[in-house]
Amino acid sequence: MNAASLADIKHELKERTPEELLAICLRLGRFKKDNKELLTYLLFEAGDETSYIQLLKEDIDDMMDEINMDHLYYVKKGLQKIVRTLNKSLRYSGQKQTEVEVRMYFCKCIKGAGIAIERHTTINNLYHREIKRVNKALSGLHEDLQADYQTELMRL
Numbered sequence: 001m002n003a004a005s006l007a008d009i010k011h012e013l014k015e016r017t018p019e020e021l022l023a024i025c026l027r028l029g030r031f032k033k034d035n036k037e038l039l040t041y042l043l044f045e046a047g048d049e050t051s052y053i054q055l056l057k058e059d060i061d062d063m064m065d066e067i068n069m070d071h072l073y074y075v076k077k078g079l080q081k082i083v084r085t086l087n088k089s090l091r092y093s094g095q096k097q098t099e100v101e102v103r104m105y106f107c108k109c110i111k112g113a114g115i116a117i118e119r120h121t122t123i124n125n126l127y128h129r130e131i132k133r134v135n136k137a138l139s140g141l142h143e144d145l146q147a148d149y150q151t152e153l154m155r156l
Contacts, residue, residue: 034088041092049098056089056102064109072120079115079126082106096140100149103134107156131156 004012013021029036045052060082067078086106090099107130110117117124134153138146 037088038092041089046093049093049095052093053098053101056086056098057105059085059089060102060106060109064113067113069113069115072116072123075115076120076122076126079110079123083126083130096137097145099137100134100141103130103137104149104152104156106130107134111156 013024016024025039029039041052045055063078063082063085068074083106086102090102093099107127110127115123117127131153134149138149138153141149
C-alpha cells in the first residue's frame with residue numbers, strides 16, 4: 001500500500017466530521033509510540049513552550065543521572081541515547097528557540113558532569129555536533145536573540 005500525499009490527506013481531512021477526526025486521531029495514537037508522543041505534545045504542551053522546555057531539561061537531568069560514569073563506553077552510549085531522545089522531542093516542537101535552549105542546556109550538562117570529552121573521540125564528536133546544531137538553529141532566530149545566545153555559546 002502506497003501512502004497518499006499530504007495534499008490528498010489534507011483534502012480528505014477537510015471533508016470528515018469532527019467525530020470521524022477524533023476517531024482517526026485516537027486510532028493513530030494506538031499504533032506507534034511516536035504518534036502518541038506527538039499527539040501529547042500537540043494537545044497538552046504546544047500552548048506553553050516554556051514548560052515544554054523545562055520538561056525537556058528535567059528529562060536531560062534524569063537521563064544524565066542514569067548514565068554509568070565508570071567507563072567512557074557507557075558514558076558514550078548514555079549520551080547517544082539522550083541525543084536520540086532530544087532529536088525526537090525537538091522535532092515535535094519545530095521551534096528554533098526551543099532547540100537552541102535545550103541543546104545548549106545539554107552541552108552545559110556534559111561540561112558540568114566532568115566528562116573527559118577530549119579523551120574519547122566519539123564523545124568529542126557528539127559534543128561538537130551538538131554545538132554545530134546550536135549554531136545552525138541560531139541562524140534561524142532574530143538578531144537580538146542570536147546575540148544573547150551567542151554569548152552563552154562562547155562559554156561552551
